[in-house]
Amino acid sequence: MEPRRLTLDDLDACTKLAEDRQWPPERHKWTLLFEVGEVYGVDAADGDGLAATNVLTRYGDDHAVVSMVLTASRYGRQGLARGLMEHVLDQASGRVVSLHATENGRPLYERLGFRTVGRVAKHTGVFEGRPSGSTRPATVEDLDAVLALDAEVFDTDRSALLRRMFSFGERVRVAEGGFGHCWRNDGNVVIGPVVAQDERTARALIGDLALDVGGEVRLDLDLAKESLVGWAGEHGIGAPWPVSLMVRDGELPGDRTRQFLPFMQALG
Structure with a gap:
């Protein structure tokens, strides 16, 4: 085969x-x-x-x-x-290769040379909060600025993926120093990616996207960002299901402090 x-x-x-x-x-x-x-x-x-x-x-x-x-x-x-x-x-x-691994899959990836560098957990729920007043719906005119920020933060070229946000997703929002996107999966709306200059901006983007679409949303949160995880729980987003973020042949590129949510676990 x-x-x-x-x-x-x-x-x-x-x-x-x-x-x-x-x-x-x-x-x-x-x-x-x-x-x-x-x-x-x-x-x-x-x-x-x-x-x-x-x-x-x-x-x-x-x-x-x-x-x-x-x-x-x-x-x-x-x-x-x-x-x-x-x-x-x-x-x-x-290339440096990364993936998100369940506990069942992790032993295989370790044998192939991957190592765990973090933990990410799926959190779901209906967001409870009010609009931030600090974000706005994005237009295609914002795309150049979004791509420039993403390239700066990730230190690699994700433009082929991000150019599809407006056709693939439900919403794209921008703020001073950040952007966020959400897309509809089978049972809920996944919020991601969210890239922002600080956690306050990330919270505004996440909350406003969740309020835009209503209903259950999913956040794939880096468990090392404890204050963001706590904030999500206080606003109705909980029930975590963790996986391991693993890397092979080097280090993850970019500034992880400004990467608040992935596009999806399948895309890093």
Whole structure:
């Protein structure tokens, strides 16, 4: 069973594989990953869809993110996940590679040379608060400033991804020294990315985005940012589900102090 580069024609097979592992189908998310990343898979030997998948998303010449590491339940413990991981690590061409790992997946990534550098937890709930008065809806005229700030903070090129925010997402907001975006997943609205000069600005962006869309929202919060985690809990966003942020072949680029929420865990 050899890896191959998947296309949007394989979208149904990807969502079927996700559901086999009790993941939501997330068609909207998968579609974006096909657009900005490289989706790889192994066809099932029994002819029924895919046996395994993962996604490699490159940022510039120095960073890449691996995600959607899935193996069909009937093909578990046969080395497919490791083989496909080794394939995409070769494709990463010497870049620093990061990923978010569940406890089940972490031992495999450690054997492949990844190390844990942080903990991130999914928090969900209905935001309780009032508009900040310090953010506004973004327009396409704001995009150049957004891209410039993001390049400064991340120290790598994410422009191909960020240019899709206005078509992919529900809302984009800007503030003095920051921007934020949210997008609709299967069961809620995910807020991210949020990049800001300080936590006060990040809180304003998060709160205003949550109030814009209403209903349940999801924040993937860095647990080292304890005051932001506490603020989210005070405003109705709790029930954390943690994963490990792991890195291979170097250090994460950029200024992590100004990176308050990722676009999604699958994109770093």
